[in-house]
Amino acid sequence: MLPDLTEYMWIAWLSLAVIFVIIELLTLEFTFLMLAAGTLIGGLGVNLLGGVWWLQILAAAVIAALLLFTIRPLLLRLLHRSSGLHPTNVDALYGMGARVVAAFVDGRGSVRLDNGEQWTAEIADGSVAPAIGTRVTVTAVRGATVVVAQTSPENPTERGTES
Incomplete structure (x- = not known):
């Protein structure tokens, strides 16, 4: 059975x-x-x-x-809910503030970003070469070089503190 x-x-x-x-x-x-x-x-x-x-x-x-x-x-x-996109690596550099640490010669100089990194920089098209100590903003990244434009004092995208 x-x-x-x-x-x-x-x-x-x-x-x-x-x-x-x-x-x-x-x-x-x-x-x-x-x-x-x-x-x-x-x-x-x-x-x-x-x-x-x-x-x-x-x-x-x-x-x-x-x-x-x-x-x-x-x-x-x-x-x-908490899975919003957070820019990392090169994407996090766009719009970041920086300070000029080496004078611009022939459109190239050096800046220290607000995150502490020092980068070779180029001046954005149509911008005036900023003096040492001037605040700038990253507008683009080309390889190991950042393209910067001078930050206006009322620019809300400026990050970091004055030092």
Whole structure:
């Protein structure tokens, strides 16, 4: 005689939940995590309470759908709330203030950026060569050279302190 397979339905629910968790670890979008929770709470929960197989499936589907449409959007919003773009490396130099440390000769000189780095600098087209100690702003980066323009006193993009 064959055993009643519904007695072992808890193994199927547990296996399905583990598969969903493994897929979630690969996708990282909270969809399969909600399906795993529905499987455990609905399917396995009703199974352990002695519910029939169709009630287990119905409970798993309803709970998974509720979690997908209520909890998942909240989790995604929380996850993406602090993921704004922060400029790094060369992108962080655009608009940064600097101070001229070596006189400009033939359009090239040296500046110390507000982050402490010293760079070779070129004067932006149409700008006057600034004197040593003058505040300038980075307008472009060309390889290992920054292009600078003199900062006007009321320029709100000026960063750093006077030293």
